[in-house]
Amino acid sequence: MKTRQEAATGTIGCAAALLGTLAGTAAWLPHGRNALFGAFEGETNPAVLWLGLPVMALGGAATALAILAAAKRRGRLAAGLAAAVAGLAAFGYAFDVLAAPQALQDCGSPC
Incomplete structure (x- = not known):
């Protein structure tokens, strides 16, 4: 049977x-609203x-859980979660997950 402290920790997590x-x-x-609803020429x-x-x-x-793990002084867990955040950030930058529609990127200074 779990103690109240373990239950509280799980709830906080x-x-x-x-x-x-x-x-x-x-x-x-x-970013999503502009890209989904066509900010430039639809x-x-x-x-x-x-x-x-x-x-x-x-x-x-993952960022919130890494901060929580660091606050609870669980170094290995915090480091693993920080590595996951870094991996997600690398994935996001590699695939430009917040990219605007192509017309906005090619428009130049008049836009």
């Missing part, structure tokens, strides 16, 4: 993951939905 996911999604929203970029949103949501959750 779930709340941290949820808040991190919400923060990642909130950070994604401005052009859309659906890649932000199937790549950008999951990367930002998972990155937010």
